[in-house]
Amino acid sequence: xxxxxxxxxxxxxxxxxxxxxxxxxxxxxxxxxxxxxxxxxxxxxxxxxxxxxxxxxxxxxxxxxxxxxxxxxxxxxxxxxxxxxxxxxxxxxxxxxxxxxxxxxxxxxxxxxxxxxxxxxxxxxxxxxxxxxxxxxxxxxxxxxxxxxxxxxxxxxxxxxxxxxxxxxxxxxxxxxxxxxxxxxxxxxxxxxxxxxxxxxxxxxxxxxxxxxxxxxxxxxxxxxxxxxxxxxxxxxxxxxxxxxxxxxxxxxxxxxxxxxxxxxxxxxxxxxxxxxxxxxxxxxxxxxxxxxxxxxxxxxxxxxxxxxxxxxxxxxxxxxxxxxxxxxxxxxxxxxxxxxxxxxxxxxxxxxxxxxxxxxxxxxxxxxxxxxxxxxxxxxxxxxxxxxxxxxxxxxxxxxxxxxxxxxxxxxxxxxxxxxxxxxxxxxxxxxxxxxxxxxxxxxxxxxxxxxxxxxxxxxxxxxxxxxxxxxxxxxxxxxxxxxxxxxxxxxxxxxxxxxxxxxxxxxxxxxxxxx
Numbered sequence: 147x148x149x150x151x152x153x154x155x156x157x158x159x160x161x162x163x164x165x166x167x168x169x170x171x172x173x174x175x176x177x178x179x180x181x182x183x184x185x186x187x188x189x190x191x192x193x194x195x196x197x198x199x200x201x202x203x204x205x206x207x208x209x210x211x212x213x214x215x216x217x218x219x220x221x222x223x224x225x226x227x228x229x230x231x232x233x234x235x236x237x238x239x240x241x242x243x244x245x246x247x248x249x250x251x252x253x254x255x256x257x258x259x260x261x262x263x264x265x266x267x268x269x270x271x272x273x274x275x276x277x278x279x280x281x282x283x284x285x286x287x288x289x290x291x292x293x294x295x296x297x298x299x300x301x302x303x304x305x306x307x308x309x310x311x312x313x314x315x316x317x318x319x320x321x322x323x324x325x326x327x328x329x330x331x332x333x334x335x336x337x338x339x340x341x342x343x344x345x346x347x348x349x350x351x352x353x354x355x356x357x358x359x360x361x362x363x364x365x366x367x368x369x370x371x372x373x374x375x376x377x378x379x380x381x382x383x384x385x386x387x388x389x390x391x392x393x394x395x396x397x398x399x400x401x402x403x404x405x406x407x408x409x410x411x412x413x414x415x416x417x418x419x420x421x422x423x424x425x426x427x428x429x430x431x432x433x434x435x436x437x438x439x440x441x442x443x444x445x446x447x448x449x450x451x452x453x454x455x456x457x458x459x460x461x462x463x464x465x466x467x468x469x470x471x472x473x474x475x476x477x478x479x480x481x482x483x484x485x486x487x488x489x490x491x492x493x494x495x496x497x498x499x500x501x502x503x504x505x506x507x508x509x510x511x512x513x514x515x516x517x518x519x520x521x522x523x524x525x526x527x528x529x530x531x532x533x534x535x536x537x538x539x540x541x542x543x544x545x546x547x548x549x550x551x552x553x554x555x556x557x558x559x560x561x562x563x564x565x566x567x568x569x570x571x572x573x574x575x576x577x578x579x580x581x582x583x584x585x586x587x588x589x590x591x592x593x594x595x596x597x598x599x600x601x602x603x604x605x606x607x608x609x610x611x612x613x614x615x616x617x618x619x620x621x622x623x624x625x626x627x628x629x630x631x632x633x634x635x636x637x638x639x640x641x642x643x644x645x646x647x648x649x650x651x652x653x654x655x656x657x658x659x660x661x662x663x
Contacts (some may be wrong), residue, residue, distance in 0.1 A: 159517045160510070160525065162544055163265075164210070166415045166448040169408045171182040171211035171356060172524070173265035175517060176431050177540045179451070179526035180272045180358070182225075182413075183215035184607045185614075187638040188226050189286050190231035190244035193640045197230070198250055198613035205253040205537035209267045210524070212251050216274040216360050219341040220286075222291055223276045225368075227284035228636065232273070232345045244352035252353070268355040270410060270566075273336060273345040276367030277328040277557040278375065294334055295327035296369050296391075335382065335391065338366070342395045346405055353600040356410025359395060367392050368416045371437060389440045400446045412449040412502075413441060434478065435485055445496035451526055452479045452503055479503040480521040487520075503527045503572075510545060532609050552618045553609065562638075568620065569634060575628035582627050604633035611636065 161174045183345035185196045204212055220228045233240035249255075251269035276285070285293060301324050330338070347420070349357050368537035369375040376384035382391055392413070399405060415438060440448050481499055485491075488499040504526030507513050513525045531537060531542035533551045540550055605623045614619035623629050 151297055157192065160514050160545075161538070164523060166410055167445075168356075168410055168448050170267065170268060170410055170448075171265065172268060173208065174538055174542075175524050176210050176513070176541075177502055177504075177524050177526045178204050178207075178209045178212040179502075179528040179533045180213045180215050180265075180360075180534070181528045181606065181610065182603050183230075183610055184226060184228045184633065184636060185215075185610065185638065186228045186230045188227055189284075190221055190227075190229050191315075191638070192233065192240070193230055193247040194243070196614045197247055199616075200610055201247060201250050201533040201631065202253075203613055204531065205251050205267065206539075207267075207531075208538045208542065210538070211268040211270055213270045213526075214251075215248070216272045216365075217276050219273055219345045220534050222286040223280045224284060224286040225280065227277050228638065231286075232341070232348055236348050237343065241348060241352050244354075247275035248349075248460065257287065257540070258624075268410060269353070270356050270358050270412065271345070271349040271352075271354045271371070272358040272360055273342060273349070274360030275341070275366035277364075277369045278324075279364055281323045282325060282511065283323070283398060290325060291326035292328045294338075296328045296330060296382065297378055298326055299375050299377065300326040317629060329378075332380075336393075339391075339398050340400055341653050342405060343398045346399045346409075350405045350409060351423045355401070355455050356412065356448070358412035358451070359392065359412050359413055362414045362416035362451075364416075367395070368382070371416075389437060389515065392441070393444060396441075396444060396446050411446060412451065413499075414451040414453055415441070415449055416453060435481060435558065438482050439485060439491050442499055443491045443493070445493035447499045449502050449524060450482070450503060452482060452522075464511040478599050479516075480519070483520050488554070500524055504528065509549065510541060514563070518588060528605055532606060537615065553617060553621055562565040568622065571632060572622070575631050578631070579628045601629050606635055607636075 160176060163171055163173055164175055167169045177433075181199075183197070185200070186192075186194065195506045201212070201214075214230075216229065218224055218231045221231045221234060224231065243252055248269045252266045254266075274651065278293055278299070278301060280286075280293040282290060287293070348356050359367060361371065366373075370382060371384060371388040372385045376382070376388075378384070381387060388514065396411065396413075399409075399411060404550070415434065438450060441450060482501045490498075492498050500523035503522035503526035507516060507525055507527065508530060513527075516525060527537065530549065533553060534540065534549055535552065537549065540547065608623045608629070612618055623632065
């Protein structure tokens, strides 16, 4: 068999249908995974024209499932300030932007226009609560009002460069941008559970096929599961019942009448650490497998995405350079599939949750290998989906072709004429980056990754904007400091956009240089 024929045969696994335990069917195994978008209005808001334009690019790609960027369930517990947030009051008016987004993901206009009988991509809303990772000023609260978390344990912000000023700056950042959280009371816990239920009801009313609970990357659900952030001594203790908070949310969503019976419910689980050696899993990953067994035993979850890292150790904010098989969490994912298949921990008559592997799968060969070797049931793609938003369609047409990239230029600056706003931004960023570069390394305090958003995360946020605007050929990110400045310069669609952009264009460099003074 020729190499091209073999790849074509293997791709049938990637493009094959698969059924979730709830009964819903994915038209293929390729999932557009959630990404940090930073596209909503300042201090949170509904999906806007940027989201609609962006998701229309993925909607035409024939994905099996499309998962949105995280939607915060609490308007006073935001991330970096531009999150989509569940409205305080869910009514016909407030649900409309979410309904439009679900319709776009389903590509309903195209299906109706051409009487298309193809299966639609399942539309999944990722919902989350930041917990102690909600920063000051940007988190939707009054200044210096602490966020809520399982326990009063602050973030341990780390820096990668060991300059003399790095520890001092990390301390100042901890004091100014992040407060020691307030431990949640039992009443607080009930309120947050209700917020997750409300978000799920919103998703169902808007036409989404399901939700994914974000229990990874150091967000609130994972904070309850981790002994690093939860030292409670009550029934929500991480030592005695680490899954109690998550189980309470899942059970409340699955309560009869809250959402349809075939409503998809997924969980994004934190694998905690990388596989460190060929000898086996480190203890924390064995603990993660215990969590997975517990989740599967409830018989209420349809898929579990394998991810890892948090803001204390923000591995998910950067691209992993090496891995035993490029898929960063493939070994844990393989063990997860094996555990659920062999041990049969699910209730009688219930199918096991599907395992979705996200991370490092940068070629069709790796995707098919992950499925063929039973390392996963679903392949999650985020950054790859940014470069090729119609990847499933392209694989179906020619599985032997290399992955496409809609961005023709790979450097920090384009080779084409820029629109005026980009020209102004480029001039300012180049000037400030030059000044920054002139400073000796010892005088440069390193901004902790959480505040700086992570260079790769910021860069991909800029790519998402270009993808939404269909500006791939005029796309540019800049380099280093310039990337982070352009990340913060974004202004959501709306009135007074130019004036706000001009004000932020002036304020961001002043803010960054005050920090470094």
